Amino acid sequence: MANILVVDDELGIRDLLSEILNDEGHSVDLAENATQARSARAANAYDLVLLDIWMPDTDGVSLLKEWSTAGALTMPVIMMSGHATIDTAVEATRIGAFSFLEKPITLQKLLKAVEQGLARNAAHQAAPAAAVHIAAVAQVAADTAYAIPASSSVVAVLAGADAGPHAHQGFDLDRPLREARDGFEKAYFEFHLAREGGSMTRVAEKTGLERTHLYRKLRQLGVDLGRGKRG
Numbered sequence: 753m754a755n756i757l758v759v760d761d762e763l764g765i766r767d768l769l770s771e772i773l774n775d776e777g778h779s780v781d782l783a784e785n786a787t788q789a790r791s792a793r794a795a796n797a798y799d800l801v802l803l804d805i806w807m808p809d810t811d812g813v814s815l816l817k818e819w820s821t822a823g824a825l826t827m828p829v830i831m832m833s834g835h836a837t838i839d840t841a842v843e844a845t846r847i848g849a850f851s852f853l854e855k856p857i858t859l860q861k862l863l864k865a866v867e868q869g870l871a872r873n874a875a876h877q878a879a880p881a882a883a884v885h886i887a888a889v890a891q892v893a894a895d896t897a898y899a900i901p902a903s904s905s906v907v908a909v910l911a912g913a914d915a916g917p918h919a920h921q922g923f924d925l926d927r928p929l930r931e932a933r934d935g936f937e938k939a940y941f942e943f944h945l946a947r948e949g950g951s952m953t954r955v956a957e958k959t960g961l962e963r964t965h966l967y968r969k970l971r972q973l974g975v976d977l978g979r980g981k982r983g
Contacts, residue, residue, distance in 0.1 A: 803832065
């Protein structure tokens with residue numbers, strides 16, 4: 753069970769999300785504006801926050817930046833909005849948002865985002881020593897057009913945790929940017945191939961890439977496509 757804070761000025765949205773998350777076994781607190789969200793965050797430690805962008809007193813992006821500046825952004829935050837632009841979503845992600853959900857929010861997308869957010873939070877709690885490595889690779893990814901999906905498996909690889917046959921892979925960050933990026937991406941895809949038994953369909957789903965793009969990326973990195981199946 754996780755402790756989740758839902759921040760949204762619409763009563764219907766708060767009630768719906770609370771009902772769904774309670775049915776999943778989570779403990780849910782509700783806030784209808786940024787003022788209530790600040791009080792709740794100050795009084796409780798949350799495993800995840802669902803935060804609406806457009807609110808009457810302070811918008812969600814401003815609240816996210818406030819938490820980040822104050823060092824209070826210790827949990828994954830999923831932004832929600834029915835009217836946000838791509839620029840707004842990108843800004844929220846740069847500040848520290850874990851992901852973004854567009855309203856109306858489907859049950860499948862909600863549960864998937866919450867599951868991924870909680871998985872990352874659990875990984876961070878279990879491996880705090882990986883924070884420096886995660887930050888370094890996040891900067892590498894930010895400098896490229898290729899986006900690496902945030903997932904607990906990435907954390908496990910970077911932390912060197914016992915998460916799979918490639919979890920022992922280390923990264924020499926004292927290298928040119930392109931070499932460091934390619935080294936990480938190769939280990940990332942080899943990890944997912946091994947974990948999914950070589951299934952390109954499941955790897956495509958896990959990494960958020962279309963199969964054509966995935967095949968091209970693996971060939972470019974020199975990844976052995978049969979390695980996962982043999983493992």
